[in-house]
Structures are given as structure tokens and as C-alpha cells.
Amino acid sequence: EDQDKGDVWLPSLVTETPQEGFELAIKLSRMGVKSTQSDKEVLFREREKYAQNGEALIHASEVIAVHFQTVAAANNYWK
Amino acid sequence: EDQDKGDVWLPSLVTETPQEGFELAIKLSRMGVKSTQSDKEVLFREREKYAQNGEALIHASEVIAVHFQTVAAANNYWK
Amino acid sequence: EDQDKGDVWLPSLVTETPQEGFELAIKLSRMGVKSTQSDKEVLFREREKYAQNGEALIHASEVIAVHFQTVAAANNYWK
Amino acid sequence: EDQDKGDVWLPSLVTETPQEGFELAIKLSRMGVKSTQSDKEVLFREREKYAQNGEALIHASEVIAVHFQTVAAANNYWK
Amino acid sequence: EDQDKGDVWLPSLVTETPQEGFELAIKLSRMGVKSTQSDKEVLFREREKYAQNGEALIHASEVIAVHFQTVAAANNYWK
Amino acid sequence: EDQDKGDVWLPSLVTETPQEGFELAIKLSRMGVKSTQSDKEVLFREREKYAQNGEALIHASEVIAVHFQTVAAANNYWK
Numbered sequence: 001e002d003q004d005k006g007d008v009w010l011p012s013l014v015t016e017t018p019q020e021g022f023e024l025a026i027k028l029s030r031m032g033v034k035s036t037q038s039d040k041e042v043l044f045r046e047r048e049k050y051a052q053n054g055e056a057l058i059h060a061s062e063v064i065a066v067h068f069q070t071v072a073a074a075n076n077y078w079k
Numbered sequence: 080e081d082q083d084k085g086d087v088w089l090p091s092l093v094t095e096t097p098q099e100g101f102e103l104a105i106k107l108s109r110m111g112v113k114s115t116q117s118d119k120e121v122l123f124r125e126r127e128k129y130a131q132n133g134e135a136l137i138h139a140s141e142v143i144a145v146h147f148q149t150v151a152a153a154n155n156y157w158k
Numbered sequence: 159e160d161q162d163k164g165d166v167w168l169p170s171l172v173t174e175t176p177q178e179g180f181e182l183a184i185k186l187s188r189m190g191v192k193s194t195q196s197d198k199e200v201l202f203r204e205r206e207k208y209a210q211n212g213e214a215l216i217h218a219s220e221v222i223a224v225h226f227q228t229v230a231a232a233n234n235y236w237k
Numbered sequence: 238e239d240q241d242k243g244d245v246w247l248p249s250l251v252t253e254t255p256q257e258g259f260e261l262a263i264k265l266s267r268m269g270v271k272s273t274q275s276d277k278e279v280l281f282r283e284r285e286k287y288a289q290n291g292e293a294l295i296h297a298s299e300v301i302a303v304h305f306q307t308v309a310a311a312n313n314y315w316k
Numbered sequence: 317e318d319q320d321k322g323d324v325w326l327p328s329l330v331t332e333t334p335q336e337g338f339e340l341a342i343k344l345s346r347m348g349v350k351s352t353q354s355d356k357e358v359l360f361r362e363r364e365k366y367a368q369n370g371e372a373l374i375h376a377s378e379v380i381a382v383h384f385q386t387v388a389a390a391n392n393y394w395k
Numbered sequence: 396e397d398q399d400k401g402d403v404w405l406p407s408l409v410t411e412t413p414q415e416g417f418e419l420a421i422k423l424s425r426m427g428v429k430s431t432q433s434d435k436e437v438l439f440r441e442r443e444k445y446a447q448n449g450e451a452l453i454h455a456s457e458v459i460a461v462h463f464q465t466v467a468a469a470n471n472y473w474k
Contacts, residue, residue: 011413037446047115052121070460073468077149079153101168131195136191288358292369295372298345299379314329334408335403368432
């Protein structure tokens with residue numbers, strides 16, 4: 001737990017490519033979930049459940065979309 | 080699976096036309112879903128289900144709308 | 159179907175007036191729904207259902223709001 | 238109906254004050270709902286229902302918030 | 317009621333501090349709810365209910381987040 | 396309670412690093428929840444419940460994502 005707090009997991013929003021930016025958006029979404037529920041067992045159990053549910057999958061995709069807006073802006077859209 | 084990871088599926092956010100940008104937004108939405116559930120059988124089963132459900136369709140349309148904001152900004156709104 | 163794919167339905171995000179921009183936002187919302195469910199019979203059936211449901215109507219209005227942000231920005235807010 | 242289509246209800250996004258901008262955001266939210274369900278009887282019935290439901294009220298407030306972002310940007314935040 | 321309509325409750329989006337900006341975002345969220353349901357008795361009853369419900373609380377927090385984006389931009393992020 | 400009102404909990408949106416910005420986004424999400432339900436006992440009870448629910452966790456992550464957009468913009472994306 002303490003170690004987690006000390007970890008640097010987000011040194012920068014800059015990525016080489018749009019695709020790496022999308023991967024970062026996925027990571028940010030998951031870290032948001034983890035910030036509310038840090039118990040890995042519960043996380044895995046719930047992820048298993050909502051990954052079987054179409055509407056939850058759409059919602060998960062929406063969170064990624066919001067973070068991807070941020071990451072894309074941070075990278076000036078990789079232009 | 081490994082091959083999927085190596086695939087470049089998002090080389091750029093730039094598109095020729097707004098309509099191609101909209102297609103890219105649809106792709107980004109789907110890749111977001113896929114990042115949470117990579118099992119194609121489950122994906123097809125769930126897509127089949129939520130495609131029959133009006134509220135889920137609206138939610139899917141919302142995710143596309145969020146990604147379309149990003150793609151449109153990346154293309155300076157095709158002006 | 160093929161014809162649909164070839165159709166240019168989004169040549170530009172530019173509109174003459176804010177109100178036409180709002181109409182375009184409605185169209186974009188519907189095209190997002192259609193991209194997930196292209197079967198017109200299912201679309202009409204589901205639209206009939208959610209048009210009778212207050213919460214679904216609010217959700218539909220939300221998707222239009224997100225697209226209207228994009229269209230308004232593309233038109234520099236018609237200033 | 239025809240008359241509705243011809244009506245100019247959104248001549249501009251510019252308002253004198255932030256508060257009038259908020260009123261415009263409310264109007265945009267309602268026009269979004271109306272675009273999906275134009276039957277006034279159904280609209281009144283459903284509005285009556287969701288106005289009695291806390292979660293639906295929060296959702297309605299969210300749509301207003303998204304439109305208010307657009308209107309505020311259009312007015313350069315009334316600065 | 318009439319008096320409410322005449323009230324100036326949003327003279328400006330400018331605040332002294334980020335925290336006052338957050339308070340304004342809360343106010344905007346509530347005014348959005350009130351615009352759909354002006355009956356104070358119903359509002360209090362529903363607020364009482366959704367304040368006891370975790371998911372509704374998250375949704376209320378989301379509306380505040382959207383308004384806070386607007387207020388923060390209006391204040392150039394208090395930089 | 397009074398003390399809470401007097402507390403300065405948001406002196407600035409500026410953070411040293413993206414990761415601290417993410418922590419601030421989490422804090423803003425929680426303060427949004429707290430603004431609707433200030434009773435700590437209810438808050439803890441409800442947090443306990445929604446932390447066990449995958450869909451609520453995704454929704455909580457979404458609110459963080461919206462606030463992170465604001466914080467990231469305030470920090471010019473830490474560039």
C-alpha cells in the first residue's frame with residue numbers, strides 16, 4: 001500500500017504516438033477505479049463481472065474516451 | 080493476441096474528411112470496449128444484445144460523440 | 159447498405175446558423191446509433207420505445223449536447 | 238409541425254449575461270428532448286414523471302451543464 | 317415564483333479562488349435541477365433520497381465536475 | 396461543520412506533477428460527493444457499497460476523468 005503511494009506511475013502525459021496515448025488513457029481509467037477500490041481481489045472480481053456486460057463495457061469505453069481527450073490535447077494531437 | 084498488441088491501429092488522428100473522422104471515432108469507441116474485454120466471442124454476444132436495446136445504443140452513440148470531439152479538434156475541424 | 163457506406167452524409171461541420179448546427183448535432187447523434195445498429199426495423203422499434211421514456215429522452219438530449227459542442231466550436235460559435 | 242420546423246428558435250448563442258446563458262442552456266436541453274419526441278402530450282407526461290425522480294433530475298441537470306459549457310465559451314465567459 | 321425569475325443569481329462566473337469556483341459549480345448544478353423541478357417540497361424529498369444513494373451521489377458529483385470545467389476556464393484556472 | 400466551511404481545501408489547481416494532478420482530481424470528485432451528503436457515516440456506508448460494485452466504480456472513475464481534464468488544462472498539461 002505504502003509502496004503504491006510512493007510509486008511514480010504517471011511521470012508525463014506525453015507519448016510518442018496516438019496509440020500509446022490511447023494506452024495511457026486506458027491506464028488512467030483503471031487508476032481511477034483503483035483509487036476507489038484498492039483491494040485487488042475485489043477489483044478482479046468486479047472487472048470479471050462487468051467485462052461480461054455490454055452496457056458496463058460501453059461505460060468503461062466512455063471513461064477511456066474522456067481521458068483520451070486529455071492525453072490528446074497534452075500531445076497537441078500528435079501533429 | 081500478441082499480434083494484436085503489436086498492431087499499429089492508430090497511426091494518426093488526422094483524416095481527410097469529417098466523415099472519415101466520424102468513422103475513426105467509432106473505431107476508437109470499439110477499441111475502448113475491446114481493451115476491457117478482448118474475448119471476441121463475448122464481444123460479439125454482448126454487441127448483439129446491446130444493439131437490440133435503445134438505451135445502450137444511445138450510450139454507444141455518446142462514446143462516439145466524445146471521441147469525435149477529440150478527432151475533430153485534431154483536424155482543426157477540417158476547416 | 160453498400161450505397162449507405164458510399165454516401166457522403168457529413169461533408170462539413172460548418173453551418174450557416176446555430177440552429178442548423180443544432181440540427182447537425184441531432185444527425186450526428188443518430189448516425190452514432192446507426193453505426194451500432196444498422197437494421198432500420200430494430201432502430202425504429204427501439205426509437206419508438208425510448209421516445210416514450212423520459213430518462214432515455216434525457217440521455218438522447220445529452221448526446222446531442224456533446225455533438226453540439228463540437229459543431230459550435232467548428233463554427234467558432236457563429237460569431 | 239411545419240411551423241415548428243420553420244421557426245427560428247436559436248438565432249444566436251450570444252447572451253447579455255451568464256444567467257441568460259444558463260436559461261439558453263436549459264432551452265437547448267429541452268429542444269434536444271423535443272427533437273426525439275415531438276408529441277407534446279408524451280413530453281408533458283414524461284416530464285411530469287422524471288421531475289419526481291431525483292436521479293432523472295440530476296441527469297437533466299447534467300445535460301444543461303454540457304450546453305452551458307458551449308454557451309459560456311460562445312460568450313467568452315462574459316468577461 | 318415570480319420573484320425567483322427576477323432574481324439575479326448568476327451575475328458572473330468570476331470567483332476569487334478555485335474553492336469559490338467549486339462552490340459556484342455546486343450552485344449551478346442545483347439550479348439545473350431546480351429548473352426542471354421548482355417545487356421545493358419535491359426537491360427536498362428527492363435530495364433526501366438520492367443523498368442516501370451512492371450511485372446518485374457520484375452522478376451529482378459528475379454534474380459539479382462539468383460545471384467546474386466551465387467556471388475554471390472562465391477564471392483562466394486562477395493562474 | 397463550521398470549521399469545514401472555513402477550511403481552505405482548494406488553494407490552487409497547480410500541481411508539481413501529472414500524478415499529483417490526478418490525486419487532486421480524486422479529491423475534487425470526493426468533495427463533489429461530500430457537497431451533496433456531508434454526513435460522514437452515510438458517506439462511508441455508501442462508499443463501502445459502491446466500492447463493491449463494478450459499474451459504480453466505473454462511474455466514479457469517470458468523474459475523476461472529468462476533473463483531471465480541468466486540472467491538466469490548469470497545468471498546461473505539465474509541459
